[in-house]
Amino acid sequence: MSTWVPVPEGSGFGVNNLPYGVFSQRGELPRVGVAIGELVLDLAELANAGLLADRRWFASGSLNGFMAAGRTVWQPTRDRLITLLTDMSYRDEVEPCLSPVADVDLHMPFEVSDYVDFYSSREHATNLGRILRPGSEPLLPNWSHLPVGYHGRAGSVVPSGTPVVRPSGQRRGDQGPVFGPTTKLDVEAELGFVVGTPSAQGQPVPTSGFRDHVFGFVLVNDWSARDIQAWEYQPLGPFLSKSFATSISPWVVPVEALDAAHVPPPEQDPEPLPYLRCAEPWGLDVTLEISINGHVVSRPPFAGMYWTPPQQLAHTTVNGAWLRTGDLLASGTVSGAERDERGSLIELTWNGNEPLELPDGTTRAFLEDGDTVRISATATASDITPIGFGDVVGTVYPSPS
Structure with missing residues (x-):
């Protein structure tokens, strides 16, 4: 598809993407828009002009109302937007609703109802097993039978x-626990998806129901305090080591936008139980990129993730837990087989024993105060233009304690 909107060469925000977000003009209330090239299209203004149905979803500071409307609304809205942006006859009416992204403020795209984080990369789980449990089998017996996860803080x-802000907590000392700011602040590069349509209490959602409930995908950085995590995570898993911040990108990429990026996931052995079997290939040809202070340190490939998004959704609901609009489910750290494909510093530096050398001459075992981390991602395939997710960025501030 071609659009009359000027889209720079290599942009991940062509008309085949059209991710949704929430933005505001300076001094005005937030509302819903979509990204196209280096511009944002104001959906509230489009609806006000009679070019798009039902303005109540878009004159809002959250995507939740639109997400809750379901697939019977999402698809015709997307089709209509593609028509408006590709048919020259609409240009004069639509163009006034476009603003440079550089001139607006981007906000939290949706209200998070619940947050679950998985542990779905075999390479990441194996690396952490070797680091945290040396001399033992890296993967625990359950890992290859179910998508392991933890319930985070929405x-x-x-x-x-x-x-x-650098978190404080307990960590292991030579003579017992000590308290203070973490000395092992880390990143986790992840891809997450957000639920649009709720499900009924007590009714599991099968893998085949993924498209009926999931609105789209975002980038996730699940910041982690590794020394606090190592002391607290047994036997119940992470708590304070991850509940201080989880950052997400400002744009939500629709599920349909990634259809051409589907690839077969890794073979699963042993074969999963019936409720986890998925007929559709749900590997995604998405490459993430982690930068520290402008220097690229890793490019993790999402296509190698062992447990897929529909399996994660099915497992989350198999006990009868119901979905709510705004539920965020993240993949867990994305890591590949090579060192420069690892999605966290604990892997890249092997728990600080092999520090990274940055091009500016400095080294990093873990993050220092003032460091800025940027994670980006692009979906690619031979027959599509690249699809971007928008960066997720965070700068480390010193602990107040």
């Missing part, structure tokens, strides 16, 4: 650009 999910 209130700590923040939009890209929010400062990340």
